[in-house]
Amino acid sequence: xxxRGWYLLALILLVGGILLMVLGALRENVVFFxxxxxxREKKAFxxxxxxxxxxxxxxxxxxxxxxxxxxxxxxxxxxFLRVVYKGTIPDLFKEDQGIVAEGxxxxxxxxxxxxxxxxxxxxxxxxxxxxKLKEQALWRGK
Numbered sequence: 178x179x180x181r182g183w184y185l186l187a188l189i190l191l192v193g194g195i196l197l198m199v200l201g202a203l204r205e206n207v208v209f210f211x212x213x214x215x216x217r218e219k220k221a222f223x224x225x226x227x228x229x230x231x232x233x234x235x236x237x238x239x240x241x242x243x244x245x246x247x248x249x250x251x252x253x254x255x256x257f258l259r260v261v262y263k264g265t266i267p268d269l270f271k272e273d274q275g276i277v278a279e280g281x282x283x284x285x286x287x288x289x290x291x292x293x294x295x296x297x298x299x300x301x302x303x304x305x306x307x308x309k310l311k312e313q314a315l316w317r318g319k
Contacts, residue, residue, distance in 0.1 A: 231290075277294045
């Protein structure tokens with residue numbers, strides 16, 4: 178009877194350890210989607226995230242291109258955030274364009290993008306961006 182108890186305890190510990198490892202790996206790979214206003218409201222929570230998706234529109238008169246680096250502001254019409262991206266920008270990237278940038282924030286609150294995605298036609302915007310804009314009554318699309 179004692180031996181059966183030890184086997185049961187070992188099995189519980191083994192399953193618990195495996196479960197903790199799986200949950201830890203999943204947590205590492207979670208990517209939150211936020212708008213500039215959500216960043217402003219919950220900075221402390223999102224500041225430690227390894228990867229975020231920031232969605233909104235490219236602010237007018239904010240694009241600065243220098244060699245292989247693009248700096249611009251992204252907005253949800255309430256809050257503006259500075260984004261820096263090094264790499265080739267999508268051909269459809271322009272002012273007042275709906276975009277999603279994936280990356281993280283530096284210590285100064287600047288979003289360092291690893292990837293920038295622009296909408297591909299006049300009627301499309303990533304669902305996550307459209308839903309957030311609808312929630313904030315800022316939606317301009319159909």
